[in-house]
Amino acid sequence: MADTLTIRTAGIVTVQDLGRVGRSRYGLPANGAADQHSARVANVLCGNDERAPLLEITALDFACVPSSDILIAVTGAPADVTVEGGVRPQWEPVPVRAGETVKVSGIRQGLRVYLAVLGSFEADRLQGSCAPDTILGFGPALSTGDELVLRTACPPLDHPFSRIPLFRLKAPVPPFPTSWTIDVTDGPDRAEFGDTGRRLFDAPFTVTPRSNHIGLRLQGEVPRRVTKGEVLSRGVPIGAVEVPAGDELLVLHRGRGVTAGYPVLAVVTATGLSALGQVRPGQTISFRHRTLDQAVAAHRAQRNAIDALRSRVRTAFDALRIRAPAGT
Amino acid sequence: MSHVNGLPKKSPDMNGNVTITDCGDSALVAKAVGLDAEAAWRLVHALADALDAVRLTGGHDVVPTYDALLVEFDCTSTDHATVRSVLAHEAARLGPHPEPITPPRHFVVPVVYGGEYGPDLPEVAAQLGLSEGEVVELHSGSDLTVRCLGAPAGAPMTDGPPFPKPVPRLASPRTRVDPGSVAAAGRQAVICPMPSPGGWPLLGRTPVRILDLHSDPITAYQPGDTFRFRPITPQQWDEYADLSLADLVDSAGLANSADLVDHHG
CATH class of the missing domain: 2.40.100.10 (Cyclophilin-like)
Known part of the structure; x- marks a missing residue:
């Protein structure tokens, strides 16, 4: 049987990606993660293609449990992230053992949290993207009890005698001002x-x-x-x-x-x-x-920072013998 | 991709029959100028086809409409100057009168007018100084050409019917418009494919399904196709309720497609 990620507390959560490209001439908007930067970083921290399906958690508390060992990354708005009750960092990869509960609660300062899983999970697609389109009625919000089919199991990483974070990858964290x-x-x-x-x-x-x-x-x-x-x-x-x-x-x-x-x-x-x-x-x-030049320069700087992060992730994963997933 | 002819970056630029204007850090707008409505429409759609065909590095989306083309791109893998010069080059290559590529199809669309199906029909008639019957006659009395697929959800946006003057938008938009609603505003008309908010006055409603999410593209129609609305009674609604727009292609219209091309030329 395939390994799964079971939603235990749904709140408001959808399966997202970066959106539907090339369909605007047929009247379909891009949609996709509202905070594209945080979504990209979450996937990159898991070694995924940045367009891989991930979860967009909006405002309300969320919890899920994997049936196998997985590696996740949680980005976006500041929140309390725990694994089986233990506090975990955002903006870093986090190992989770089979059966452990991942909780995201107290989302504050911002509105949306992104949760990516190494290897991602299966997702329905419409015109090449899993991004919900509320006008078309595609991609409904997930409910408590829903199971996402994981594509890859990750070997266990947690150090048996230490709870210190395994990774210090210095992901580019944007400001969350009031x-x-x-x-x-x-x-x-x-x-x-x-x-x-x-x-x-x-x-x-x-x-x-x-x-x-x-x-x-x-x-x-x-x-x-x-x-x-x-x-x-x-x-x-x-x-x-x-x-x-x-x-x-x-x-x-x-x-x-x-x-x-x-x-x-x-x-x-x-x-x-x-x-x-x-x-x-x-x-x-x-x-x-x-000015246009300032705007383009800022966007390029943000994307360059993600590219640099991607190479740090690759180095770290190689050292830990984590196999990077293939494809989206 | 190299700069085709080193155009300056200021905006807007005039290039033959289009002006090209910056539209944020990830988009440009090309607008047809100095052409009649038919030629402008044909040019912006041919330009969209040309841009799709060259597979522009970093190009995301093209949205050709009546007289304008929005081009969206990833400014981290291309830049405004490059997209601008490709647009200018393609516009110059196409000239003012590009040929249509695909022959148009003709759809006959049943509509129940007025009442709960078209709640704004009385208001629109009053604004136009016509009877409700005259509005229906004008709306259903001629072929309306699909000019673009727009909001919401790939809605077919057509020329307006030959009303004596433009139809004003609603002062207060509806939060929900039923799918299949047939609306007009300004010099445009539309069928709303999915439930969505909307600010256009509603004249009637068709029972047929407009979109098919399981086909690619999800729309049976494309720009250049024509619609003829046909009034039906509320009692006839159920006869059409299981049909989709794709079932309503008029084969006689296909036989006459040469005439349609001539007409548009």
Whole structure:
């Protein structure tokens, strides 16, 4: 019988990957992990392909039990991570013995925690990705009692006489502040907002509870469109900052519909989108203007740090004779 | 991939029939300019096909719509200048009048208009200064060309019916629109494939299934295909309820596809 990971406390948890690429022309949004950086790092810490299926745990407590020895990594928002009651670090690989309970509780400062398993697990796919699409009804949230089929068993690693962490891999941990700074570049339709466009940077905005992976709705002093006229539906990027009717700012995230008819004031940067995937309703956001070059440089630095981590993981795994899994 | 002709990085750039504008750190927008609606639409879709065909390193997604093309990419494995120059090169190669690649298909779509099926029909009729019957006649009286697959979930977005003026969006969007709802706004029309929020006025609803999650792509239609809406009564709903849009390709329309190409040319 295949080895499994059984969900003991579901909370709000889905099987995720980095999203559905190349399907936007058929109207399907990318979706995928809201905090792409944390999701990537979790998989890399397990020696996985960064696109491998992993768990996205949102806000509520979670617990699971493997039927065989496994290696996991927990990244994303700060939380209390325990294995059979013993505290374990986030942002490092963690060995778990068969039958031991892994708990993630008290998620704070951010919204989403990522849990990857060495070798990953089987996942249903739609158009090449296991990422849930809530509009299509694909990829429902997991329930207590659900079993994920593990692809690889990991040899036991825990030192018999010591509980010290086995790994010190120095993964790139992003900040989790109580008040967030989110980087944006100018949108293609900035001119349509005239002088009111700068209101985006004048004062913070508050994230409302009507926010999710499709988009975040923010309250504050919103810019106003100064032009009139009908906008034909066209493709809008992930991260588009729009001002629909009403007193809210709408920031599109990874589940956004691929077309819209509102002018795009600004676009959240790639690194800003990962941060935005962690902002909790009620928290405040200050937007910071970046040039395109600054935004690209920040994204490249973040990805270079992951590449460097990948090679440290490989070295550590080689030394411990852990076989890195193949494929996604 | 090398820079094709060393274009400057400032935006927007004018390249023949498109302007290319930065759209954040991971996207560009190419917009057709100086062309009529039909030619602009044809150009942005041909440009999307061309970009897919060159398999741009780091290229993620293309979203061609009515007169614009969004190109999304991974800026850690390519850059704006490279994508920009490929777009400019392909636009120049295609010229202002690229040929269509696939012959269009024709779908006949049954719709129950008004009442609970199309709750905004009275309001739309009032705004247009028409009777409800006249709105239905105009909506179902001509072939509407699918211009793109958009939100939500690959919805077929078509030209609007020949209404006397644009249809305003709802002041307050609905939190849930039923699947199969047929809507119009501005100079556009759409069928909503899945339950989702929506701000377009609803004229009616089709009983047929729009998407098939088990086929690839999940849509039977593609840009260039045409829809003809056909009014049915609420009593006829069940006759169509087990059908999907793929079952409703009109073979007579296929026989006439040459005429359709001529018409669009």
